[in-house]
Amino acid sequence: MSTAPVVVADDSVVEKRLDDSRPAGWWHLPATTTVLGLIALVFFGPRGLPGAESVYALARETDLNPLGLVPERVTLPSQGGAIVLSVLALAASAGLWVLQARQARPSRGVRIALIAVFAVAWVLAFMTWVISQRSLDVTTLLQGTIVLAVPLAFGALSGVLSERAGVINIAIEGQSLFGAFGATLVGSLTGNVWLGLLAAPLVALIMGAAAGALRGRLPGPADHRRRRPERPRHRRDLVLLRHRDAGQPRAVQRAAARLPTLRVPVLADLPVIGRVLFEQNILVYLMWIIVAGLTVALFRTRWGLRVRAVGEHPKAADTVGIAVNLTRWKNVLLGAAVAGLGGATLTIGTGVAFGEEMSAGKGYIALAAMILGRYHPVGAPLAALTFAFADSLQRAWAPCPPPRAGSPSPATSCSCSRTWSRCSRSRAWWAGCGSPPRTGDPTSSSELPPPRRAAQRRRVPSSPGRGVPHRVPSPRGAAPHVALRPPGAARSSPPEPPQ
Known part of the structure; x- marks a missing residue:
């Protein structure tokens, strides 16, 4: 029996047509x-x-x-x-x-x-x-942009890994917080910052797996359109519990560890971009490596083709024998590890001790950067750099009063910007900025609302024999208190406040 393929004579001819029509929203x-x-x-x-x-x-x-x-x-x-x-x-x-x-x-x-x-x-x-x-140091501005962009870029790449597999991961904030906590705890207990760097993705990965297990299961091919995003609330509550009960007594008492700066000898001496790109810690270099490796892996390998097939059409992928749930599990866990690296940037990457709110919504900003970057491993970090550049501008140029006679030289950089932002509503803000406020300035001390009382009068119900409650003035800086005086007694004059 012949095994030659049978060719049907009346096969339809496939024609390729090029659509040259202009899109409706071209303008x-x-x-x-x-x-x-x-x-x-x-x-x-x-x-x-x-x-x-x-x-x-x-x-x-x-x-x-x-x-x-x-x-x-x-x-x-x-x-x-x-x-x-x-x-x-x-x-x-x-x-x-x-x-x-x-x-x-x-x-x-x-x-x-x-x-x-x-x-x-x-x-x-x-x-x-x-x-x-004024003057602006461009190199310093760009260095601040890179430092602020690294945690956002890691979070955005974590979202890309999950989204390409068909899972919406809004728990990037909690995963980053777990990575920051794990890096600080292990680095402080062992005294080795490199062990803290290794612990950050591992802790985030373990907590990502625990969250997936608590959720029940990741969505399969039948409920791809009805998938529900992960809720990060329990992750944040758990990491705060661990921080208060386990990590705080020993980790906070020690000095915050910090990754060393790795300087490329010749390239770091280049103007403008030298110190920005070639005088950073290992997390910055690791970010560039992950961006390049993930781009090649998603669009040039068989693994990337399967991941994109699972995310775009899970039923078709399941038909050809691809394990949809297993692929999604792998990508979610890998994304959690990448988000943990972003959390490590917040602690051992900058030398700051762990805090409860140190992530400050960066996970959700990373989610927005992923969407703005069109779920691409290159577009998402570029969007993160855009957000970080705006943040760096805001930090560098807080509102500063215009220069006047007797004020610092206008050719120097705005060194009083941070002083202005801290004490603009204070009576002595001009002591750090060089000139007093003008009349009619909304930040003038004469036009500020009176400060709120530190403590309100406590109401004590009066009854026969118990006396009448009255407020006894306290020295300046101390909280007022309530005392009882006998009925019919004269009100005592308040003492003179200390000079």
Whole structure:
């Protein structure tokens, strides 16, 4: 009997057609960039200080800068520079209009290049307007961005691993908190920060498995559309219980351990990007390695193909023999371990002792970064860098009073920004910033509301023979108390407060 395949003569011919139709929302991106460019041109340019200068510090004397290719300082006129950069952003927006209008499917590289030009020009226009009469160390700003982005990037990568397998994991916050606790506890008990680094993903992985077991089971192929996200509340409660009962007596009393900084000898001396990329701890380098490895594994290996098949069409994957539940379990546990590394960044990565609220919602911000990055191992860290850059700007440039006569030199960086943010509603805030508040300033001490009383009068029901309750003034700084005086007794005069 012949085993040759049978060819049917009347097989239908498969035709491939290229869809050149323009998407319905092609104008959304150009319209958004145009509105943002007009906002920059209207607010950042004309509202700048005329005659003021904005200084960007780029390089240092010790940097590897042959022939001075990168200038140490770049000075721009605040008003004129903001206007020019805003016009450049509008020009990039016009290029997007032309590209989107002429071609139904524009080139991806040209589109990304125009978006990058617009973003850089808009951010520089904003920064030039903000740092009028001051200077900004660009390297310090970017270093702060990397430090703030590492826990967000690890959390976003954890979400990508779970989401690609078809599981919505909103427990990134709890997993990061467990990683931070495990790193601090093990590193403090053993005195070895490297053991704490190894313990962070292991503790988060164990707690991720426990949470999955408590939940019952991960969704199978039949209930893929009805899957429920994991609830992280019990994880946070458990880690706080362990922190109060087990870890706190010994871990908090010791000095917080910190991972050493690993410096690449030559590359770390490059201007601007040298200390940002090549003078960090091992967690920063590990983040770049995980981003590259996860991108290759998801889109260039058989494992990644199976994971994406389970996440996109679990019934079809189950039909061809792929273990859907097992694949999802593996990805959820792997994502928990990655989130634990992000938690380790909060403690041993920065040398800060463990605290109950130290994650401060970073797990949910990482979830938003994952969605903004379109569930991609490269897009999610880029979104995390965007959020971290905004946070770094907020930390570096708290509102600072305008310079006046007798105030610090305007050419220096805004060193009083943190003092202003701490004591702006205090009577002596001007002691750290250099000049007193003006009349009519909403932060002036004369216009501040009176402080609340530290303690309210305690009401004691009066009865015959028990006396009448009255309030006895206490010395300044002490809480008032209630005493009893006999009925009919004269009210004593309050004592003079101590000078």
